[in-house]
Amino acid sequence: HKRVAVMISGRGSNLGALISASMASDYPCRIVGVVSDRLDAAGLQLAADYDIETHVVERKDHADRAAHEDAIQAVLETMRPDMVCLAGYMRLLSGDFVSRWMGSMINIHPSLLPSFTGLDTHQRVLSHQVRLHGCSVHFVTEGMDEGPLIAQAAVPVLPDDDADSLAARVLKAEHKLYPSALRLVAEGKVRITDSGTVLFRDYPEADGDA
């Protein structure tokens, strides 16, 4: 099994989806620890409920971003993870930090990248009146929401949607997509190359139900 650490800032529902997936005996990963940059992140309790070790490393306890990231890095190293999943971790990571985990750190973002990077994706999707929305899992590189894509899932934007109803539909897709994308990476079926593109091997047949 691959050892996976998860970084969160809040609710932790994607963390929950990863934990649930990892309970299956044929899943190639185990969640070995959770790091939050916020003490009030609900996902911490969720992890604790499953006896997964948790650590809080708050920005305010460190002089600058470099010191904060050094502290996170130190905590991560104690967990000896093979991979790191960002799951609603709401801070941009520096190039230094990212390069340490290049190819083994992935993120989920609530839009069909490269459209709608950044925050408030659901509201912006509604404003632009696009009819398709979704979520993306990508390797983490220095730019925000910019790394090479691993997997995406689309959902319709319905006429009566507001940001909440749309977010809920996307979130449901996220909870399926993230475990399947993590599996692809953990099984070596997709990896980032030196030139920063993604290479797929034995990619599963599309079944219309990512």
Ligand code: GAR
């Ligand atoms: C998720 O929708 C995730 O895609 C998003 O934050 C939410 C976290 O929910 N991430 C980002 O916007 C990152 N740019 P969760 O804490 O319940 O998993």
